[in-house]
Amino acid sequence: MGCGLCQVYCKTQHSVSKDILKAFKKESPRPVSRIRVERKAEICFSLRCRHCDEPWCVYSCLTGAMHRDVATGMVVVDRNKCMGCWTCIVACPNGALTRDLDNKIVAKCDLCPGLEVPACVANCPNDALVLVEEDKEDVPEFAGSSVRM
Amino acid sequence: MKNNERLETTYLIIGSSAGGIGAAESIREMDKSGRIVITSDEPYPAYSRPLISEYLAGERIVEEMLFRPADFYEQHGIELLLGKKVKSLDLGRKVVEMDSGERITWEKLLLATGGKPIVPDIKGLNQKGVFTFLTLGDAKAIADYIGSVSRAVVIGGGLIGISVTEALMKLGVAVNVVEMKDRVLNTILDDEASLMTEQNLKRKGVGIITGHTVSEIMGESSMEGVILDNGERVPCELVVMAIGVLPRTELARNTGIKVNRGIVVDRHMATSCPDVYACGDVAEAYDFIYGINRITPIWPNAYIGGMVAGRNMAGIEADYAGGTAMNSLNYFGMDITTAGIVAPQDSSVYEVISRRREDGVYQKVILGDGLVKGMVFIGDIEKSGMIFGLMRGMVKVDGFKHELLADDFGLAYFPAELRRERLGVVPSKAATKS
Ligand SMILES: Cc1cc2nc3c(=O)[nH]c(=O)nc-3n(C[C@H](O)[C@H](O)[C@H](O)COP(=O)(O)OP(=O)(O)OC[C@H]3O[C@@H](n4cnc5c(N)ncnc54)[C@H](O)[C@@H]3O)c2cc1C
Numbered sequence: 001m002g003c004g005l006c007q008v009y010c011k012t013q014h015s016v017s018k019d020i021l022k023a024f025k026k027e028s029p030r031p032v033s034r035i036r037v038e039r040k041a042e043i044c045f046s047l048r049c050r051h052c053d054e055p056w057c058v059y060s061c062l063t064g065a066m067h068r069d070v071a072t073g074m075v076v077v078d079r080n081k082c083m084g085c086w087t088c089i090v091a092c093p094n095g096a097l098t099r100d101l102d103n104k105i106v107a108k109c110d111l112c113p114g115l116e117v118p119a120c121v122a123n124c125p126n127d128a129l130v131l132v133e134e135d136k137e138d139v140p141e142f143a144g145s146s147v148r149m
Numbered sequence: 150m151k152n153n154e155r156l157e158t159t160y161l162i163i164g165s166s167a168g169g170i171g172a173a174e175s176i177r178e179m180d181k182s183g184r185i186v187i188t189s190d191e192p193y194p195a196y197s198r199p200l201i202s203e204y205l206a207g208e209r210i211v212e213e214m215l216f217r218p219a220d221f222y223e224q225h226g227i228e229l230l231l232g233k234k235v236k237s238l239d240l241g242r243k244v245v246e247m248d249s250g251e252r253i254t255w256e257k258l259l260l261a262t263g264g265k266p267i268v269p270d271i272k273g274l275n276q277k278g279v280f281t282f283l284t285l286g287d288a289k290a291i292a293d294y295i296g297s298v299s300r301a302v303v304i305g306g307g308l309i310g311i312s313v314t315e316a317l318m319k320l321g322v323a324v325n326v327v328e329m330k331d332r333v334l335n336t337i338l339d340d341e342a343s344l345m346t347e348q349n350l351k352r353k354g355v356g357i358i359t360g361h362t363v364s365e366i367m368g369e370s371s372m373e374g375v376i377l378d379n380g381e382r383v384p385c386e387l388v389v390m391a392i393g394v395l396p397r398t399e400l401a402r403n404t405g406i407k408v409n410r411g412i413v414v415d416r417h418m419a420t421s422c423p424d425v426y427a428c429g430d431v432a433e434a435y436d437f438i439y440g441i442n443r444i445t446p447i448w449p450n451a452y453i454g455g456m457v458a459g460r461n462m463a464g465i466e467a468d469y470a471g472g473t474a475m476n477s478l479n480y481f482g483m484d485i486t487t488a489g490i491v492a493p494q495d496s497s498v499y500e501v502i503s504r505r506r507e508d509g510v511y512q513k514v515i516l517g518d519g520l521v522k523g524m525v526f527i528g529d530i531e532k533s534g535m536i537f538g539l540m541r542g543m544v545k546v547d548g549f550k551h552e553l554l555a556d557d558f559g560l561a562y563f564p565a566e567l568r569r570e571r572l573g574v575v576p577s578k579a580a581t582k583s
Binding site for chain 2: 090
């Protein structure tokens with residue numbers, strides 16, 4: 001339904017305080033949501049990094065910061081190595097990566113380490129967001145979007 | 150390895166940078182045990198070449214520039230020969246000879262030798278204080294020399310010239326950039342974006358001299374400055390030559406390997422000679438925008454080309470989908486992304502959609518045959534990935550071309566089938582693991 005709560009909870013989860021108000025109003029550097037919500041007439045979905053099988057962002061990274069974590073299979077960014085050139089942003093055909101301008105580092109979905117279920121999924125009032133595991137990706141069309149592991 | 154000793158390997162990769170690493174990684178994925186040797190005439194393991202600017206500025210040390218973790222080569226069972234230059238190839242015997250006299254035999258060979266700086270014949274070029282800016286060694290040499298330097302001239306206003314200019318400015322050196330053409334970054338930007346960049350550079354205190362070249366570097370015992378082609382003198386104590394880069398094809402010359410401007414490769418990244426591959430800045434590979442083989446000297450293309458070469462070297466057929474010039478820069482605090490044809494000449498073939506906002510945002514998409522053929526984004530660049538994805542996917546955009554630069558542009562405007570595929574809601578998974 002395009003409420004955008006996933007973005008709110010994403011940003012909060014990626015803040016230092018983990019408190020909505022502080023995350024939105026006080027923190028510096030400003031926390032960044034790693035989700036984009038698109039709404040166009042009846043089309044509406046929430047979008048984030050899909051940890052692709054063919055990660056163009058990884059292939060295109062100039063420093064080796066963007067890589068696939070061998071243990072989890074997730075596409076992750078090494079914050080110390082990222083130079084904030086945004087080549088990965090151009091490489092991602094879904095526009096799923098975001099500039100964290102305060103830190104000059106790319107921000108992306110990390111599936112909320114430490115949480116059993118990512119904040120966006122846990123807080124979706126419509127149950128539109130579902131977490132799917134690799135190779136089980138038959139997400140029904142009505143689901144707003146899959147959060148891919 | 151001693152002189153005249155012979156090393157035998159299955160895979161030999163010359164050049165340990167984006168292309169060489171891309172190949173080594175994909176070979177190792179396919180072939181767990183075949184011997185892989187990489188030689189590099191640089192003394193460091195693979196590092197991020199674009200980061201030499203941050204190194205020079207004193208913002209990063211070498212350990213923070215490494216493209217892969219320190220134990221990468223060991224972990225993957227890759228033997229790295231550092232500071233070893235390959236002198237010649239013998240394709241018949243499948244052996245290379247090193248500068249030091251050693252020989253290495255191979256079954257599959259990859260030339261990932263990159264580029265070398267163009268250094269024109271200018272009077273006074275051989276004096277102290279003249280540098281190029283392509284390697285970590287170059288950056289170190291400048292850093293060692295810079296002590297008393299307060300003014301520099303950078304010859305060439307391309308990406309490398311702007312990159313070294315930023316580092317020098319951070320070090321408190323006043324820089325004049327001399328660009329022969331009438332605008333900076335002229336190969337990757339259109340007029341308007343070049344102008345915006347130039348204005349930004351000037352605001353940050355960089356001197357820009359366009360439409361001129363340097364005809365002489367002055368100085369007897371120490372450098373005094375440069376003389377431009379109009380006779381004007383620009384004082385400086387340091388010169389950086391950043392006119393351009395040429396494919397480093399010397400090994401391939403006179404071997405029978407087809408060399409045009411770069412080493413010509415097919416969609417498998419194979420050269421005209423069996424078992425010899427090439428990728429990266431040295432290669433002339435397929436450009437999907439122009440539909441021909443071209444030199445597209447950027448890091449991602451080197452890495453991806455290397456991956457494709459590696460697979461084929463390991464006997465797993467893979468095709469290079471093609472690359473094109475694509476860059477994302479943010480020198481002097483300005484985010485710029487660009488790809489493909491940015492300044493089309495023929496308006497009967499190309500259609501341009503662009504917009505400019507008061508807040509310094511400039512966005513432009515170039516269309517031809519219903520496809521996106523090029524783009525330039527300044528400021529707000531976050532959606533340029535979706536545009537580049539449409540370019541790379543050669544997606545017909547006629548139906549939504551006027552929305553490409555809309556504020557709410559996104560996957561919602563994509564053809565439904567493509568959107569579902571991208572969102573992962575197709576019944577059958579489109580992306581297949583290869
Ligand atoms: C300052 C700077 C900024 C840049 N910024 C960007 C950017 O923002 N985005 C981008 O996409 N690209 C950028 N590039 C370009 C990018 O670095 C190159 O496209 C990329 O490095 C090409 O990789 P490669 O593997 O083909 O070759 P290279 O990186 O050139 O490596 C080739 C290696 O082979 C070695 N070698 C060559 N011949 C021999 C021999 N005979 N024996 C042994 N070793 C040999 C060389 O010494 C070198 O180490 C930049 C380059 C520079 C210099």
